[in-house]
Amino acid sequence: MSANPKAQVQPKANEIHLVRLYDAPVEMVWDAWTDPAQAAQWWGPRGxxxxTHSKDLSVGGTWRYTMHGPDGTDYxxxxxxxxxxxxxxxxxxxGATELTPPLFRxxxxxxxxxxxxxxxMTMALATAEAAAETRKFIKQAGGDSTWDRFAEYLAEQIDHKERxxxxxxxxxxIDVMYDMWTQAEHISTWLPPTGFTMSFNRADIRVGGSSFYLMTNGSSENNVTMYGRAAYLEMDRPNRLVYAQQFCxxxxxxxxxxxxxxWPxxxxxxxxxxxxxxxxxxxTVTWEPHGAVTAEELEVFMQARGGMxxxxTGSFDKLEAQLETA
Structure with a gap:
């Protein structure tokens, strides 16, 4: 995916608005949306x-389906x-059921x-308060991962790659966000997994440069120490950053x-x-195995998307908190 223009629609207080740009022609995106067999491959949060019980894609028609949660709950x-x-x-x-009205349009x-x-996409609710509550619910349920899964599905269809x-x-x-990703003093405060700290032994963050870093949970009973390095391949301020990572x-x-x-x-x-x-x-972060990858490594990567x-999400939460206190 690539950077897209600012959204033209300014949402109202009772609306939830999102924009995504997909590396696929509009016909493919439309078909993946409207074909129940394809929708089954990506619709809904991770897990x-x-x-689909029935689908009539016509004005006045209905799509009747059940989403099955990872805990066994049906929706x-x-x-x-x-x-x-x-x-x-x-x-x-x-969001309608046989007994309840729709949740939003x-x-x-x-x-x-x-x-x-x-x-x-614009989701219109009855009130601003209802929209605020729905935003919280979507975040807690990981609902936005639906559109990430959609990007992964399209990439597999077009490029035959797992991402x-x-x-x-x-x-x-946007300039502040770019700095948060490209300056060592910022990266080390939010990027490591929850419970870990990060320090750089080397931080030559430029095209052709590399970094060498240490992450540790500092536990006296179950200490985990991880070294890693990153090689910076593309830096197009403030729109794009590409780097390759390895454990070492x-x-x-x-x-x-x-x-x-x-792991790859x-x-x-x-x-x-x-x-x-x-x-x-x-x-938008896209993560994929790079270079020589075995079938076993690719399968491990594919099965780890929930954990990823x-x-x-934990790192992003820390980044969000850091921005609020800046």
């Missing part, structure tokens, strides 16, 4: 599965379509941006993850910064 849903413009627009009510706009597709994608919108200007030992010899010996040796991280407003930036979501 959820989907069963029935009846979506009713109000507007359909092929490859351009969907308007539908979301969804408008999805699809537009071509170069060779990519911009998806702009991990995660987005977060931060209340900070104290002498900077390549090693493996201390708790996952079959090299990971490629692509970070995109998208200006959503003058004081708001969306960060938790890890990046």
């Amino acid at each position: 959820f599965t989907l069963t 029935p849903n009846i979506a009713t379509y109000h507007e359909i413009e092929q490859y351009k627009k969907l308007v539908y009510d979301h 969804v408008t999805v706009l699809f537009s071509t941006v170069g060779k990519k597709t911009q998806m702009e 991990f994608v995660i987005n977060r919108s931060f209340a900070a200007p 030992d104290a002498h900077e010899n390549i090693s493996r993850h201390p708790m996952a010996p079959t 040796e090299t990971m490629l991280t692509t970070v995109l910064f998208t200006e959503e407003a003058d004081d708001r930036t969306r960060v 979501t938790m890890g990046w």
